[in-house]
Amino acid sequence: MSIFIDEGELIVGNQSSALRAAPVFPEYVTSWIINELDEFDKRPGDAFFVTEEQKKELMGNLQVVGRKNSY
Numbered sequence: 001m002s003i004f005i006d007e008g009e010l011i012v013g014n015q016s017s018a019l020r021a022a023p024v025f026p027e028y029v030t031s032w033i034i035n036e037l038d039e040f041d042k043r044p045g046d047a048f049f050v051t052e053e054q055k056k057e058l059m060g061n062l063q064v065v066g067r068k069n070s071y
Contacts, residue, residue, distance in 0.1 A: 022048060030062045 005012045006019060015023050024033060037055055040048040050058070 020048065022046075024058065033058070034062060 003012075004014045004017050004019070004021075036043075037050065037058065040050050
């Protein structure tokens, strides 16, 4: 992940690589991400805009995590 520093910031650092972005922690639960991925940009509170390329990458990563965590 690249470091995101917004213009004019005196205290820098963020948990994501872009403004209005958030990390995903699939080690907890992945089903909500899979179910809501196409609705992230429509959420009333914290809307996130996910490109189709990002969706494909995320879904591929979630499938790998799901296989590793299945019993």
